[in-house]
Amino acid sequence: MCLAIPARVINLEPADQALVELSGVRKRISLALVDDVAPGDYVIVHVGYALAKLNPSAAAATLEAMQSVNATPFAGTTAP
Amino acid sequence: MKYIDEFRDGAVARELSRAICREAGAERHYQFMEFCGGHTHAISRHGVTDLLPRNVRMVHGPGCPVCVLPIGRVDIAIQLALKEHVVLCTYGDVLRVPASGNLSLLKAKALGADIRMIYSAADALTLARENPDRQVVFFAIGFETTTPPTAVVLREARDLGVGNFSVLCNHVLTPAAIVNILESPEVRELGTVPLDGFVGPAHVSSIIGTEPYEFFASEYRKPVVIAGFEPLDVLQAILMLIRQVNDGRAEVENQFTRVVTREGNVAAQTLVSEVFELRRSFEWRGLGVVPYSALRIRDTFAAYDAERRWPLAYQQVRDNKACDCGAILRGLKHPTDCKLFGTVCTPETPMGSCMVSSEGACAAHYSYGRFRDSRELAS
């Protein structure tokens, strides 16, 4: 229900803002809800606010599991 | 687009589809509810249904804050705009929701109300600061994903003393709605929920974490898989649900590990609890009154609460008696089962919550899936 997209942080800006980019489209958004964000990180953006940082290694692992779903049994990740 | 395109890949989708078809035992039926409107939209838009075997069916849940927004609350917003002459700001989704008296926010705008569409809650506060002589009200809707931005803006308003700004709060809570579905009277009649599991919301969970869902899994013995919004995420989550059902497990699993953690965004949760508190009850269109399912602004921020600034009386407005949304939202009926679907009730003239926004079950079926009805009749 909540339209949010992963965007790359280009610059940090004053007052808890950041300039993010998705495929050439740049937008200024708020970092008020996340900490420790650095340029190059990907954040999930919803209504002009970053909600969370995206974990690139988890993304890679997920994709890999998808790609090899018929090769190996998927181990799954029960919430720890 | 990185982290988007690769999760829409057709070749990988076919692989996941093969695995689902193989593991969904032909002897049984699987019925899963995707709670969240974003998932409904993803399924419809990408045609995910075509990649699922006939014995795996997705039921569209109520997870769209616009769909479940009661008409009476929209009436309040229209009243503020037309009678109190405030500048009413809201997200695009709500503008066309039909309210009482043949009005909508968009129609009220045509009548002279100052209604502004905004992309971000921050824009509402900026408007207030730029127009100190006008009252600016932010008509806030949304689930737990959209609530923290409203909290940020309320805190800023208080810190900066933006006296002409206030919020009309309609934020609602996901877990309460899921419980409501699991406890509906039809369920008690049937003795069981006609659902084998849930695909849990992606971005709500980025805020609240996966922990709140553990209650459903254990109490109602239903598996929950939190899934990302891209179609490959949904397919993988469906596969994980099928495996749980086959194994007889009822656990909370996280498919969306690249964004969601068990504890979620604690800073956002803390901020939300500083600014908001639970309402004892709140009406959800299609589901009825649901206890402890919505938020209101705390006394410490009372000065920015539109409901305290103006005398606003909530009046319940019932939907058409023939509207089957209640049953559709709970997975007991299909949009085409409703007498009003496609005739009186269309996306242009929605009669109930399932048609009001493009993510409602009926709207999604009408806009994206209607062609299947004629195909199924023919086959």
Added chain:
Amino acid sequence: MSAVRRSYTRPLDIKRGRVDLSHGSGGRATAQLVEELFIRHLDNPWLRGHDDSACFEPPPGRLVMTTDSHVVTPLFFPGGDIGCLAVNGTINDVAMAGATPLYLAAGFILEEGFPLSELERIVASMAQAATIAKVPVIAGDTKVVEHGKGDGLYLTTTGVGVVPEGVEIGGARARVGDVAIVSGDVGDHGVAILAQREHLQFESEIRSDTAALHELVAVMLAACPDIRCLRDPTRGGLATTLNEIAQQSGVGMLLQESAIPVASMVSAACEFLGLDPLYSANEGKLVAVCPAGDAAQLLEAMRAHPLGAHAAEIGACIADDNHFVQMQTRLGGRRVVDWLSGEQLPRIC
């Protein structure tokens, strides 16, 4: 001999002046506005003739006439403005009949208080578009409404063209088996306009694709005289236009999502705002339906023209009593591409 002093009229203050009610009254002020602003830029023998109407000899063939009113907000946007949008839009409507556009007429409704500098920008832009397209604006009208009764400026343009003998193009002519082709990336204009409006500012610029397509159409007709339908997917986007054609022709359509060209920035902006590029307006693109056997040749001709460089075959007409426009998604599933319902607004949800 005393020289008679020629009457002196202070020139219009275009930099700082504003439209007022006298400019619309038909008197001296109107004449001055027409002379110093409109004719100065739209200069041609018809307008210089100062007559109430323009006369011309029609070339052989059937005449085509079209009219459009333009109420776009904002008036200025990346890639263009209401002026060139109007000129190109009307030229395109004429061209979609397979006709060669000949002349334009323009009616202005100006709001009292509208800055003359902006009016000049718009008129100059119209003039430039008309010159590039070689289609002059030969008649015009100006009215002024009271402050508060107009959105700055409303513009109506009417176009006249001529269809050569033997060319029969119309929305009802598509047949099962025909192929649908689009001339380039879709969705640019609608997203550019929406992004330009308040509170949706992107730092990067998405530009309107406004352009006059009549020369591209001429090239297309030369390569494929049997083109069945031509339409420019303006309001409601590609999806609406295809639904119109399907409905008119009594066919269904099956599109391939991966074949529909969309610029990556437009895609990204749509993701941000929750929009679908298929429903976003285009002002410099066209959709053509042609017999399947002619598609390759038509595409080659289009791609050789600058306005058709990204032309692509996107689908085919199929038998379907429901006249659905269906699409095979990138994922491999199917969905219906329905008519646009209401106005496409950004969503959070």
